[in-house]
Amino acid sequence: GQSLEQPSEVTAVEGAIVQINCTYQTSGFYGLSWYQQHDGGAPTFLSYNALDGLEETGRFSSFLSRSDSYGYLLLQELQMKDSASYFCAENPRQAGTALIFGKGTTLSVSS
Amino acid sequence: NAGVTQTPKFQVLKTGQSMTLQCAQDMNHNSMYWYRQDPGMGLRLIYYSASEGTTDKGEVPNGYNVSRLNKREFSLRLESAAPSQTSVYFCASSPDLGRNYGYTFGSGTRLTVV
Numbered sequence: 001g002q003s004l005e006q007p008s009e010v011t012a013v014e015g016a017i018v019q020i021n022c023t024y025q026t027s028g029f030y031g032l033s034w035y036q037q038h039d040g041g042a043p044t045f046l047s048y049n050a051l052d053g054l055e056e057t058g059r060f061s062s063f064l065s066r067s068d069s070y071g072y073l074l075l076q077e078l079q080m081k082d083s084a085s086y087f088c089a090e091n092p093r094q095a096g097t098a099l100i101f102g103k104g105t106t107l108s109v110s111s
Numbered sequence: 112n113a114g115v116t117q118t119p120k121f122q123v124l125k126t127g128q129s130m131t132l133q134c135a136q137d138m139n140h141n142s143m144y145w146y147r148q149d150p151g152m153g154l155r156l157i158y159y160s161a162s163e164g165t166t167d168k169g170e171v172p173n174g175y176n177v178s179r180l181n182k183r184e185f186s187l188r189l190e191s192a193a194p195s196q197t198s199v200y201f202c203a204s205s206p207d208l209g210r211n212y213g214y215t216f217g218s219g220t221r222l223t224v225v
Contacts, residue, residue, distance in 0.1 A: 045213030091209075101146075103153035
């Protein structure tokens with residue numbers, strides 16, 4: 001089966017660092033993706049981890065540990081514009097299957 | 112701008128009415144998807160098309176049908192709308208049904224069934 005768990009809400013202040021965790025119970029999957037969605041907008045792709053370890057893209061980094069069945073998205077130097085929902089998503093190993101998304105984490109950044 | 116275009120952006124239907132949501136991409140992607148998004152539920156996969164000529168059910172296909180008209184277009188049809196289908200519908204595409212391709216999403220269709 002497939003199941004992704006993320007916190008429903010996270011709050012932080014400008015300039016801070018925040019980590020959004022994602023745990024999964026999938027019996028087999030190819031990798032973990034992260035998407036950002038501003039209120040009323042479309043989800044946009046942030047990052048993908050196929051292998052264990054850290055992937056860095058500017059202020060955002062994503063980490064995967066297959067042995068611990070978990071990953072996280074790390075946002076540094078938070079800005080007000082980072083207030084959004086963040087979704088982890090998995091690529092199941094079953095042949096021909098599309099992305100399955102977690103329920104999302106709403107990040108609120110205050111000044 | 113290149114991307115995924117969805118029409119209409121907003122729609123109100125009466126229970127029992129039918130309608131088709133249109134989606135087109137101009138990125139020459141092989142794979143296309145339909146998701147619905149409800150508060151607190153994240154994005155749930157309705158149907159997807161790995162390539163032109165193929166379609167497969169996702170997590171929540173009941174009450175919907177799809178057509179992959181050609182490589183560019185993937186439509187979603189509600190034959191008899193129900194209030195439970197009130198949602199925001201997103202179409203997406205990717206180069207292939209692959210492991211590390213980010214999906215490009217359309218701006219969504221906000222559907223209300225009364």
